[in-house]
Every structure is written in structure tokens, then in C-alpha cells.
Amino acid sequence: MATKRTIEVELSTTGLDREGRPQRVPLVSEGGVAVALEAPPALEPDLGGEHMLINIGPQHPATHGVLRLVLELDGETVVRCIPHIGYLHCGFEKIGEYRQYNQIIPWTDREDYLNCIGNNIAFSLGAERLFGIEITPRCTVLRVIAMELSRIASHLVWMGTTGIDIGAYTPFLWSFQERENIYNLLEGWFGARLTTSGSRVGGMAADIPDKWLEGLQGFIRTFPKTLDECDRMLTKNAIWVGRTVGLGVMSPEEAMNYGLSGPMIRASGVAYDVRRDFPYLDYETYDFDVPVGNAGDVYDRYLVRMEEMRQSVRILEQAVKRLPDGPVNVDDARVILPPKHKATSEMESMIHHFKNVMEGPRPPIGETYVAVEAPKGEKGYYFVSDGTSKPARWRIRPPSFVNLSAIPRMVEGHLLSDVIAINASIDIVMGEIDR
């Protein structure tokens, strides 16, 4: 089961040169710079001892929220893992049936709270298909910018918290420094740091403010440097490699069968990216690569996520260049409110505003399933409309829920300490899993 895999690591540490600049200081002589590390054989010989039951969570720093894992151990080897979820079940899908379409958007923020604006946009895309609305070109590009920013922000949290789990504190500080830059951009655009509620059915809550693109370009310039620093610190770090290689291997067939998505399935060697295979928001016109791993272990998931952040920067660069002028919201009286000055001065506009807010827009009878490539994987929203202003069913297809369901398969046979690394590599968000 354990894939034998060797990776060259640099045995070196960070030091300063004469001018005080950071520099790599090798720890071994010229003769043997590279050392091959091999993953230990996962299953130890059976000693015939009794099994032990260990409970992790729901309050545990390494479970990324309120996940609870019950592990049956043979010595230090996991024989069986039983996950328990639902400690954050808040009834999102139920409450969706009691709200109008635009009113649901604040809930999408709080469901996968690392990817707020991405969820808003995914919801809007679904609702727009249900209404039969085509959004404007400017809105399309703005949404791409917001989604890629959100992807970077989510992967940064993943990198920071996984670093803490595996024993590296510095990536957390560096990634949150970059997240603050993204927060500043989002705050300038939507007025909120985290829970943006930034999109509407048929457009966005607001156009970008003046000079916002300059801030974004500054971020595009500086962010790859931080990413390179993290890359230098982790990718060939002997501890990092030793704690991630060969863990939680999923073959391509298994990954598809378990319904994994996002970086999880791509690290297992399946080139499935919703942006490419079932495109939305004109993603097929952007030039970006889909990173794919071929070992399916925790280390490959790390590499895939790092590369995805670089590709997101590439998409951002192209989106900034092609951002057209024009209106952000569609010209559709069913969903878009009249401007404020008209609503307070003209009778018709006031009635229109009142009816749109109080009764809400009504889509035709029908159903649709719209999936986007969220940072965690394939995020789908399934709407069923019965012609009223509130959906008859609003279903969230949570990627990390399905990804997490494979954890018993991934951790069995590994050591207890590796469970933490494998769990971290899934990139779970309990708000989305339990909903």
C-alpha cells in the first residue's frame, strides 16, 4: 500500500550572508548534498497486542474546527477510523427554503467561510441560470478576479494551518500577512473583510472603486515573492518532506470512486478541473495550467495547491488586462433594483423597488445544478424552483464533505501522527461539511 517514493531534499538551513540578506547555508559537505528520504513502511509487524481506542476532537486544534475522529489503534498504527461530523450543523438548506434568492447570499458566506466571495458568485451563477439571465462582460471578468483572489486566500489558510499541524509556525504568519492584503482589497470593494456578500443575482453588489486595480496589481507583484519564500522553506525541507511523502495515497480509480474533487483528485492523477471540463465565467479563454500530481499523497496535494496559487496569479494578470468597461449589472427589471434616486422620486420605480424587495423575483419553474471549482473542489448548488420567490430546495454539494468521507480509507495503516497530516491535507471546512 505504501508507495515507495524518494524525493531529493536540501539539507540546509536559513542563514544570513555578509550583507545581511537571507541565504541558504548547507548542512552537509560538497560530497553529499542531496540525501534521499524514503517513507517508512506503513504497517509494522503485528505484535499481537490489544487495540486501543482514541478520540480526537471535537475540540482539538488539529481537526480544523469541530471534527471528531475515533481511532482504533494497534500500537501506534491506525486500524480503523470512524469520523463523526455534524457538530456545526446549522440548517443552511432548511433556511434557504425560507428566504428569497438574494437573501440567501449572506448564508453562502458563512458556509465555506474561507471562500466567501467564491460561494457568493457560485450561488449567483446558479440563480442566474434558473432565471435565464446572461451577465455582462465586465461582471464576468470581475467575478473571475474575485474568485481567484478567494482561491488564493483559501489556499493560504490551508498552507498556514497545515504548517502548524506539521510543526512549522512561520508559514502561518507569512500567509496571514498576504491574507491581510487580500482582506484589504475585498474590504475596499465590498466593505467587509471576510463575509463579503458581494454578488447579486444578475451582477455584483458594487463595481470596483477607483484605483482598486492598482492595489490588485500591487498584490500580483508582491504575492509571488511570498509564495517563493514559502516554497523555499517547505518544498525541499527535510522535515516537511519526511512528514508528507507517502501518506494517504489514493489511486486515480479510488479518487474518482470516492468522489474526491479539487486538489485532492488532481493530486491523485485525475486531470479534473471544473473550470476546464465544465467551464463557467469564460474560464476556457484564460491561459492557465491545471497542476496534476502522480503519487496521490499528502506531498502531492501540497505541490498541487502551491501551483494552483501561481496559476491563480496568472489568471488574475490576464483578467486585469482584459477588464472591459460597461455596466456591472444586467438590464433586467426582474432582479435588479432601480437606482436609489429614482426609487425615491418616481412612483413606478418606488413600486418596482418595493415589489422586488418584499415579494422577491420569481424564477420560472425548473431546476438546475451549477458547479464551480472552489478551492476545496467541486462546489455545486442545486436549485429547484416551484415558481415562487423562494426556492423549493436549495442544495449545497459540499466538496470537503465528500473529500472527508474518504478519510477512513486514507488513514488506515498509517501512524497516529500521520492522521493529523492526512486530515490537514484534505483541507476541510466544517461550516461547509456540516452546513
Added chain:
Amino acid sequence: MGLIPSSSAPSPVKEIANFGPISEEGWVTTRLDFLVNWGRANSLWPMPFGTACCAIEFMATAASKFDLARFGMERMGFSPRQADVLICAGRVPFKLAPVLRRIWQQMPQPKWAISMGACASTGGMFDTYAVVQGIDTIIPIDVYVPGCPPRPEALIYGIMMLQKKIMHEQMSSKTLRNEMQPDPRSQLYIPPDRIDELSEPFGNSVHQTRSAP
């Protein structure tokens, strides 16, 4: 809505109002109070009980830009047995309620609790079958931080309020450190009708519980 065990106990607020060296006799204990409180307030060990979005803002608060370590909160304790302040960040569903109650019981005295965010404080936007409408129905709360989620500045302000509160505590006060023994039958200290009243939806919200058009 506190969890005061009996109505005859003196209110701690009154004692704060009377705080100060009334006579020469109290001088030593007052100075000692100041010293102890100063030490406690400036080396609080927080235990983040992060469940949802607020936990992300808590992480941002602890990270380099806002740097919670400036307030003596350098050491994050993820074990309730080595912590002073429970920071409940995020919504608490009913399934999590006994866990939160147990964590609070495991913390040693002296202990304080901060309810971070609208969901922890009142249930927030989750007025559903699954969410506790305010964790003050489970554990006593010292500081409520509003926001959804609160900005890091807001959380820091709440922590500074807690520090101020600690500075005014008196060791001689019997009510402050009264550990409540859980009632084995109900485990509830607030009367049920009071909880129902607190959890009612507020404002003009008939639309919110109506599903059909």
C-alpha cells in the same frame, strides 16, 4: 441573564462600585488585589474554541498584523485545563452544546469567557432548529463581542474590556468564584420560559419563518 446561583447573593456590580480603600484596614488587601489582578489581566491564557467564521478572524487577530501577543495572550492553550479565557468564536449548535459545557467545567478558576460574534452571542442569523440561541444559556459570559464576524480590532477591544473587568475584581468577593454544581436533572440554571423568551425572533420577522411565497 447571568448564571447567578441564587437571588440573595450580592451583585458583583455593586461591589465594583464600592471598590476603593474605604478604611485604613482594607489597604493591604486592596493593594494585594491590585497586584494579583494586574498579573492576571496581563497574562491571560486564551483557549480559542473556534467553530466557524469567527475562528478565521481570531486567527487573523493572532497572526502578525494584529498580534494578540501584545496583550499578554502569547500562549494559546488548546487544552481547557491550562487556560484562563474561553473565547467562543462561532456558532454553537445543540450537538456541540454539551461539549462546550464540558470544556467550561474543565477550566480551572479563575476563568472568564468571551462570546465572539453574533452567532455565539445570540444565535445570529441562524434562527433554526439546530442552533443554540446564545451561549449564555449554557455558560456564563463576561464579554460579548458583536459583529459577523467581528473585526480583529473589535476582538482586541473586547479583550481590553475583559482586562478592565479583571482589574476591578476583589479576591474577598465570594460571589465571583462561585463554582456552580450542575444540576443532574436539568443542567439548566435559567428558567425555561426565560430561555424561550430570549430565543424568540426579534423585530418584524414574520417573513423569516414563512416558507411558501
Added chain:
Amino acid sequence: MSAPFTIYQPAGEQPSTPKNLPHKGGAANPSAAAIAAQFPGAVLRSHVMWGETTVFVEQSKLHDVVQWLHDDAAQCYEYLSDVTAVEYRDAAQPMEVVWHLRSIKHRRFLRLKVQLAKTEPLEVPSVWDIYKGADWLERETFDMFGIKFAGHPDLRRILLWESFQEGHPLRKDFPLRGRLSRAQQLTNALSANPEARYSMEELSIADAFEELPLDMRARLTGDSRTGE
């Protein structure tokens, strides 16, 4: 690096973003016609809405259809996106169980539906033996709607706790704020002992039983299953 996996890639040209989809009609997924040809009588009807093909399958044939879609080389639906259910506000309409299937190889998307009359027992065949990913999705549908999946190995509540007595929350007759008063809900929740929440399945580990604390053993033998 030894024994790397072969990269699994979709075939054919890269599609583009669908635009101006019609509400009803349009090009149907060829798999819909293929199912009708392969299983005569199994397909009740099919339609295309907003560019997505929905096939209504007869309940007893569902497992065979999914198995064939998964195995047949020309169909190759190797990925199960979602399993869920729909209940309409109109009480006369039947409930629907929905499967969203994807073919990564052919870049196809297909929706299968089974209609369940509310007067009959809500039970559909499980596809867990075909897609392992269906495990939790089916458990969640059972938890939220009370629909049983015949053949699922471990069908129990997943998001709510095992002793949740108020019913299945996503049913339309379930009120938003639950059936009990807030105080009653809180009392029920707090009376659960969080440390008693090991399920029988976990505690049935024979080797560990002798090592368990006395009170836990007493509870196990006393048949008082608490928690989830």
C-alpha cells in the same frame, strides 16, 4: 520516484462556457437515449432543462442503470457528484431522489431521478457498492429526509445526533425552528453526556472491551446507547 500513477485525462475537445441556454429543450445528453435503448421500460421520461438532461428512472431499475452507466465504456460515468432528495411544497407531488452523475472522460453531466409516492415507504436502492463516495451522501439524505437506501452498509444519522427525536428537518412539514421549544431543545441537548458518545460500533471492538472503564462497560452491557 517509483510507481507513479498514470494521469487520467478527459478526451475530446475542451468545451466552452454555455451561453443563452433555453429553459426547455435543446441538445440532450446522448446517454439518455442510450439508457432507454439498453433498458426498455426503465425510463419513465426524460427532459432537458437549462441545458441539463434529467432522466426519470423506475425505482427497481435504478441500480442496474447506474451500474451500466458506470461500467459501460461508451458511457463511463465514473464520478458521482451528488445524491440528494427534493420535496415540493405541493403535498400532492411525489418526493424525488436525485443522482448527479459525471463522466470525466466524456465531459458529460446526467441527472437521474426516482419519484417516490409519499404513501409508500420511502426506499430506493443504494449505489454505495458502485460509488464509495455515495456513503455519506446517502446517509445525509436519510438524515434530512428519512429516505432509506437499501443496501447501504451503515445507514444512520450523520449530521444530527442519533437521539434527535424531532424528525427529519428538510421535510416540508418540519418547522424552521424545530418542533420543541427552545428550552426543551437545550435541555435535551445538555442532558447528553459528551463522553458517552462512543457508538456501539466503536465500542464493539472486542479486544478493547476489557480495558474500558467500569462505568462504560456497565453502560454497554446495560443496552443504554447514548449519543450518536
